[in-house]
Amino acid sequence: MRLLTTTSELNQACAQFQTSRYVTIDTEFLREKTFWPKLCLIQIAMPGFEALIDPLAEGIDMSGFFEILKNPNILKVMHGCRQDIEIFHKEAGIIPSPMMDTQVMAMVCGYGDSISYEALVKRIAQGTIDKGSRFTDWSRRPLNNDQLTYALADVTYLRDIFENLENDLKKTGRLAWLSEEMDMLTNPETYNQSPENAWKRLKYQDKRPHIMGVVIELAKWREIQAQTRDLPRNRILKDDAIREIALQNPKKPEDFDKMRSVPTGFISSRNAAGLMEAIEAGRKLTKNDLPPPHPWLRIAPVLALW
Structure with missing residues (x-):
């Protein structure tokens, strides 16, 4: 498992992600002691491929990743995405679009209000999340293999969860019910820190x-x-x-x-x-x-x- 730490590595991976209908995205950040979140790690996956990006790596140019966030032909899938979007908006002035939040999708599918990612992993993907690295200081380097594995699970299971929920919503004709909530999550005013x-x-x-x-x-x-x-x-x-x-x-x-x-x-x-x-x-x-x-x-x- 490799952590992308150079612009060349990142651009090669992003070229592959640009070919996908959707990508799953998550971030690791610190903000317990600060107002402004510090972005420490980005996890991204598509069917058959996944990567970890180190935004703290010296000299790395994140433009390739930000182009994915802006690509109108790629659906960005996240879970409980508000803080992730807030970070992208602050770091690059970008609100990912189009996008889908599996927490909202799960609510419409009857899984309850604000269901956790861990619960969906168990109920839909029949998987488990190793909690051993939950309290990692993600700003410290190097990150060990257990920490990287834990972080990557936040987007690998998300592929199955998203596809399952998407199929359910299409079958029941409820996919359109998400539009109002997605409009709110992608509205720049939502992240106005004025x-x-x-x-x-x-x-x-x-x-x-x-x-x-x-x-x-x-x-x-x-x-x-x-x-x-x-x-x-x-x-x-x-x-x-x-x-x-x-x-x-x-x-x-x-x-x-x-x-x-x-x-x-x-x-x-x-x-x-x-x-x-x-x-x-x-x-x-x-x-x-x-x-x-x-x-x-x-x-x-x-x-x-x-």
């Missing part, structure tokens, strides 16, 4: 302007802090804390210590002053200042009609 849109991630809506305004401004403030300091959002302020602060309407920093979801001692941190400014800005927003409710897309109501 602080002004950060409130949409919370999936929280309140008709009271003085509360929703604070939610919007707190989410904006947190997003700016997280991006600037390259820290996970929840390291700055948890989602529950944003909602609690908006509902409790604190008048001074000392009020934060009375809230369950806000860490003790928050009033003495570097965040307290900025947080109070965001709260004050949110209180000033009127109903006319608030954006329209965010139309979160769901398939579940459709499935309930079966």
